[in-house]
Amino acid sequence: MIEVHDLHKHFGGFHAVDGSTLTIKQGSITGLIGPNGAGKTTLFNVIAGVLQPTSGKVIMDGEDITGLPPHTLFGKGLLRTFQIAHEFSSMSLRENLMMVPADQAGEKLWNTWFGRKRIADEERALAAKADEVLEFLTIDHISDERAGNISGGQKKLLELGRTMMVDAKIVFLDEVGAGVNRTLLNTIGDAIIRLNKERGYTFVVIEHDMDFIGRLCDPVICMAEGRVLAEGTLDEIKANEQVIEAYLGTGLKNKVASA
């Protein structure tokens, strides 16, 4: 589904992604793990078009999508969420979801003045869909709340919810569980599995919670220092020498840094 070939992203002298090559299979829930600073989020950002790669290629379904802007990728069914929730803070939860679908008639300025009937019908359908999604995510009781005022975990659900407003092919989830309590995390996990099964979404998940990864993901890819170290089931990864060293190394470094 997605192939990444020898991708590099350099910031000045710092090589955040340093020659990553990986493949994401259609219909899978792929886990992406690695110690802090391994280049996971940068890799996401490059694939999703937020950052331009220094070199390398990204292929989606045989088409070269390297460096295309995010809104174009969205049109091709590639969606993503953010490590730190990027909600539209001044808008209600329902509005946050309703704005997602592309090519709404009401987004044409002309129609806002002269196509009122069409917009009204469209809006009704969108609102219904949004409410459905909110209910699915168990946050329908706060659907009129401003997104800026809800908790961090709820924002994560909202992010996930946005991907459900359209027919996505592949969804990149960046630490969707960070700062979320266990119950909510399970809810999110359930939602991901359901979407994968029922709608056939492909997922790529960055996560530090290994239980979560273990429950959802197959395969799991481990990154360190901008490169792919290993790929396999979580157990295989856990047993990999290089992986252990990578985690241990940074663990030691962390200890030194915090001392």
Place this chain on the structure above:
Amino acid sequence: MTRRDALLFVFVGLLILVTGFAQSWNSALYILNMGLISAILALGVNLQWGLAGLFNVGIMGFVALGGLAAVITSMPANAEEWSAGGFQVLAGLLLGAGTIIAAIMAYQRLPKGRTRGLTMVAILIGGFFLFRYVFDAGVEAVEAVNPASTGYLGGLGLPVLVAWPVGGLFAAGAAWIIGKTALGLRSDYLAIATLGIAEIIISVMKNEEWLSRGVKNVVGLPRPTGVPYEIDLQNSASFVEKAAGFGLDASTASTLYVKLGYSLLFTVVLVVLLWLAQKALNSPWGRMMRAIRDNEVAAEAMGKDVTARHLQIFILGSAICGIAGAMMTTLDGQLTPTSYQPLRYTFLIWVMVIVGGSGNNFGSVLGGFLIWFLWVQVEPMGLALMGLITSGMSDGYWLKDHLIESAAHMRLLTMGVVLLLVLRFSPRGLIPER
């Protein structure tokens, strides 16, 4: 609109009414008319800032382009100037445009490298001299014709009302060019870039005499249909008779009548624009814009073409400023390029938007009226205040002298204080975004 918002509008209405009773109805109506124009300007800026978060500090330039449109649309063509060199000027301009297009094409067609750079430089330099050669001679010929009273190409001789939408188009065209080049910049940089471009527009208008007489001003623009000249009213027996019926003398009645005519025209424009803006704001389009303003990165990831939308709203807001600029020049009856100063035509408009409430169309309209009222009335109020403060001091005391002499500077001071107070205690403006 909430009840509080409505009360604020009533309050501003009262301020104007009080002006009418305490000073004169002519003053009140004039404040109302300029207030209407200010409200339209604030509406345009609010569209860019409140709805899209674009920090445009080049309002002055768009207002000036509107003024230019008023001249080019409504003044009669000067045949003598046209035959002297008008077509050569046009040819020169076409050459200039052609040079730029050729350079851009070279940039796009040729492979990256030294050849491309050199070709572009060669095209630009060659084009520049060719342009100057043709253009300068034409300009000289045009400007030599009767320089004391015309010396420019004149306009199309159309009704001045046509100039209002044309002003919008001029501003939109400029906004398109600016947006294409500068919208990718960060907010502070965009601000400075627009500030600079506005200055460039003004300096072109000041110095290109063939276009609109430059600093020598074009006076005597025609009035819109439906707005007569006072003197004609005063000479019309039937009007004087009617005025007497209201208990008014001819000169008061005629001046009020003319001002009311403008008020009516301006109100129509404001209401139409406000309706359009409100409908747009409360539609999926407005929702998308707010999403972009709240979080550009997420909006981009959700499939919204942020750059294109920014360009769209930048053009729209600027076009509204252009319309207001054309209206203002129509009201003044003349185009005076030296009068375009950033303090008045850019920063004051910003005060209006922020005090009124950015993101809320009604807020910016209110801000337009309120701040314009203060801008005009702080001056006599300042004088009165200084009179009050110094009333205890003896005549000839230097401080008294100094304070009264300085009263006029209360205007800027007050604007600053009002802006800071609102930012501090009601940071989202008097009528905040809902």
Place this chain on the structure above:
Amino acid sequence: MKKLLLATTATALMTGAAFADGHANTVKIGVILGFTGPLESITPQMADGAELAMKEVTDSGLLLDGATVESVRGDSTCVDAGAATAAAERLVTSDKVNAIMGADCSGVTGAILQNVARANGIVMVSPSATSPGLSTAEDDGLFFRTSPSDARQGVIVTNILQDRGVNSVALTYTNNDYGKGLADAFQAEFEAAGGEVTISAAHEDGKADYSAEVGALASAGGEVLVVAGYVDQGGSGVIRGAIDSGAFDTFYLPDGMVGTKLNDVFGEELNGSFGAYPGTDSEGAATYGEMAKAAGYDGTSAFSAESYDAAALIMLAMQAAKSSASADFKDHIFDVANAPGEKIFPGELDKALKLIAEGQDVDYVGASAVELVGAGESAGNYQEIEFSDGVYSTIKYR
């Protein structure tokens, strides 16, 4: 006394229009000048000049059976036609001024004339709007100015330069209707007379730096630099740069550039430079200068004398018309300004009022040698000045 006038102005404003009708014997003259904005530094002296004339008339007690003349100030901002019109609107319709002394810059003057003065039939006498365009503006006989049109000055400058055998000049002008109008008029005249203008470069007033202008002017060269600017604006800045860099030694100074400030700022450095400004006689200007000094301001500041004259003309015309209504006295401004009649100088307004009351003719000369021609503008009699020993003095009249 000046302060008293100001104070009464303030109180009058506070009480508003309600009182205006109560004082039957009060004449109000609006003083609309750019108290803020680019000309804000010469404006106070202009307003003081106008108010000095009003005080003189009030003190005499001779105008229209002892009327008090009150000044109502309004801010034209010089550049903002909207604000200027609003101020004029307030003065005319709320304070009910009988006439307007102003405005200063040609742009706002035109706006006020078209939008307020003509609409309400109020006489306007501008001390400083010199744009030739205003000569032909429709004014219903309401607009006058005590400064000559720039077209006239172009001829004067050419004559003076030619008499001195100067055939090649560089020209710089302040980039507004005054400067550009004068520069155009002069250049056309000078070239028609066989002279050469090596460069005509604009300078913006109130800008940061004039090195570029001076550099361009110096490179173009010329025997004399003609500086069509303002003495306390960019004009002096350009001269400063030209002297300091040794680009030019001799300057021609038109009306906007002549002021005692030149003596203070440049002194000896301008020796040999020359120019001309309106006036047929030094007597009036000198008297006025002393009167101003006694009143505590600088009467030689640009257009201050013209302001005094503008206010004086308004009041004398009122006396001649036996009415303070603009419609009545607008036709008398020419009579009092021009011959025949007894010549009137600054400080002699009481004499003039008395003469007029007795039915005699006066010829107001005033501080700036007023002589109205054509469409109600100053005829443009000039006094030629030259610098020697660090001060300028009048050497000839033209």
Place this chain on the structure above:
Amino acid sequence: MDFLNAIVALANFVIVPGMAYGAQLALGALGVTLIYGILRFSNFAHGDTMAMGTMFVILITWGFQSAGISFGPLPTALLALPFGIALTGLLLIGTDKMVYQFYRQRKVKPVVMVMVSLGVMFIMNGLTRFIIGPGDQRFADGERFIISAREFKAMTGLKEGLAIKTSQGLTVVTAVIVVAVLFWFLNRTRTGKSMRAYSDNEDLALLSGINPERVVLYTWLIVAALATVAGTLYGLDKSFKPFTYFQLLLPIFAAAIVGGLGNPLGAIAGGFVIAFSEVTVTYAFKKVANYVLPDALAPDGLAQLMSTDYKFAVSFSILIIVLLFKPTGLFKGKSV
């Protein structure tokens, strides 16, 4: 000989005035850039801060002059400068406590801070005129020239003169000293280093125990010094008038951005780029060309690229071109 004349003419009309103007812009731009780098907003009130600082200096200078204190051949204003800086410092710190602090603690968007500075600009604008009036103020004294055009011609026997005013020399020398002290302060002292750390990464700096309010305080003090020095030098070289100082804001911003906002080195470079572009693009090269080229090739016209009318447009066109091709300025500025 002709070649020498050409060089001297160029130096006199382009290089010397360009250097002085450039130094003045650089000092102003340094203030803007520091505020941007450390406090993270574009300060629209900077031009008027310069005006107020200069106003203090002028008032004190007048006091000195009437008390008979002078500074020999140098302008008395230099003696008044430290007092002026102190007063401006107090003013800016007061403004910060009363206005900016509130917003900083709320961590508002930078653009809101820009709006706030707009309000401060209006107030300072009014206050300056209220206190000293809108007119031209003269306060320069001492020797006017280091070398005048006439002296130079007599000395060298060249046809062209070269003049260097005391104020021009002073401007360049002072600018060099101020910049040297500033860089020493930023790179060598503990406070300076903490300011740089704060500018580079606020959160990291806070973690390492830097007191942000102290950094802010020092920033305002340095800005006060820069603004007052720049304003005073400018006033000595040209003249003091509040309106002009507001107008200075535009070229100063252009300089700071061309150089790269937030980068002190960039501000200095930017100042000179803007100053020289204004002077050279509109310079009529006729005279220089006449000296250098053989008669047959000497130009008939002025050899001027653009008329001086467009001087202002030139600096902004450069600004926009730089922004388009190098969005963070010539020297890498911040892109917060």
